[in-house]
Amino acid sequence: MAASAPCYLGWDFSTQQLKVIAIDEQLRVIYEDNVQFDKDLLEFGTHCGVHVQSDKRTVTSPVLMWIKALDMILEKMKSSGFDFSRVRALSGAGQQHGSVYWKEGASQILKNLSPDLPLHQLLKACFSVSDSPVWMDSSTTTQCLSLEKAVGGAQDLANITGSRACERFTGNQIAKIYSQNPEAYAQTERISVVSSFAASLFLGAYAPIDYCDASLAGMKLEEGDIAISLGTSDTLFLWIQEPTPALEGHIFCNPVDSQAYMALLCFKNGSLMRERIRDDCASGSWDEFSKALKCTVIGNNGNIGFYFEVIEITPEAVGIHRFNRDNKKVPDFPKEVEIRALIEGQFMAKRIHAEKLGYKIMPRTRILATGGASHNKEILQVLSDVFSAPVYTIDTANSACLGCAYRAIHGLVAGTSVSLVDVVKLAPEPRLVVIPNAGADQVYQPLLKRYADLEQKVLCTPVSSHLPK
CATH class of the missing domain: 3.30.420.40 (ATPase, nucleotide binding domain)
Structure with missing residues (x-):
């Protein structure tokens, strides 16, 4: 990469690994790496990136595992000689429906992070729920039935929102925690989905949901x-x-x-x-x-x-x-x-x-x-x-990462007449x-x-x- 060449990062916080791609202004991939949760973060004891509880329906992932994975991949990029000063923008994606529960006071810690310690140490006390419910969870049937009944039925809910009530959806997961773990819910000041949680780590502040x-x-x-x-x-x-x-x-x-x-x-x-x-x-x-x-x-x-x-x-x-x-x-x-x-x-x-x-x-x-x-x-x-x-x-199987990198470029021209289609014209067919x-x-x-x-x-x-x- 030329010394002055800008680049753009795309991130993907997926189920089994954290992935990153860097592209240049010609949309060529110039860097690609990942951290695999089961292999690289053995201390969290996940299988395929998750914990499956004894009821076989409750499926979660440790929040700190995702944060430590980010620490690790940033260190890998630094060790490889990646020049972060060339990064003009970044964007990211996360597994759908996973939810993260920030504890009261977490926003202040997030705003005052020290560069001297890794993120997973700084944020270890910031979550009221340590294991996040993820998209594989199917334990909220009661909450789903209640939601559908409240709006007149499954089809009525689909007409309003685009989907009937699904066990993995974030709203039903929140309702379950509110009902079954009221103490944790009462201690929660903000709920993020995985993608907005990841954005919050980079912003040092709570990111809205996209x-x-x-x-x-x-x-x-x-x-x-x-x-x-x-x-x-x-x-x-x-x-x-x-x-x-x-x-x-x-x-x-x-x-x-x-x-x-x-x-x-x-x-x-x-x-x-x-x-x-x-x-x-x-x-x-x-x-x-x-x-x-x-x-x-x-x-x-x-x-x-x-x-x-x-x-x-x-x-x-x-x-x-x-x-x-x-x-x-x-x-x-x-x-x-x-x-x-x-x-x-x-x-x-x-x-x-x-x-x-x-x-x-x-x-x-x-x-x-x-x-x-x-x-x-x-x-x-x-x-x-x-x-x-x-x-x-x-050419890459990490299309979510690549799409995020494209969105990072598009984000710089947000509010103009330039569309994403215009941005990706240079991308390989x-x-x-x-x-x-x-x-x-x-x-x-x-x-x-x-x-x-x-x-x-x-x-x-x-x-x-x-x-x-």
């Missing part, structure tokens, strides 16, 4: 496209003009076009489930996992599987359910069949539920894939076949990775219908009978 989404910005999503993030959770983003709130999925403001909307579907059993099947069926090797996808036929000879290690969001189901070509439930599959059943099932669910929101796959539809699994070409081939659409990626195999659509059309029918059968299975022991 409503944009960096995945969408980093992927340069356009109308008609589908963005799929294949991370700890899998999320599917749709650019829409005419929102139709429903009982599944969510409608948000569009961060790129103030006149449009973004629809989102979230699937809790994403990479964690893929990693479990990789370990069980491919000796922990992604190469072996990919070989299994390549050596099995499209459609898996009619074998269909549902793989929910934790209670899923879309649909609300749990457990592993396998069906043969005759729709008979079976106890297991051969390893190669298991791997393809997992990946085909995950992508068929995404297509089915996107179409329930009114989305139609068009000839010009592009799928923009990001997240860790977007590096795996064989997984993306199944995605392309199921959706009958070409799949594109960008998404790269075509795979196209659908010939005949895939004919295989998946009947299979999609079978999957949807079998999903209803799985939903009739009591959740409690399939909770992991």
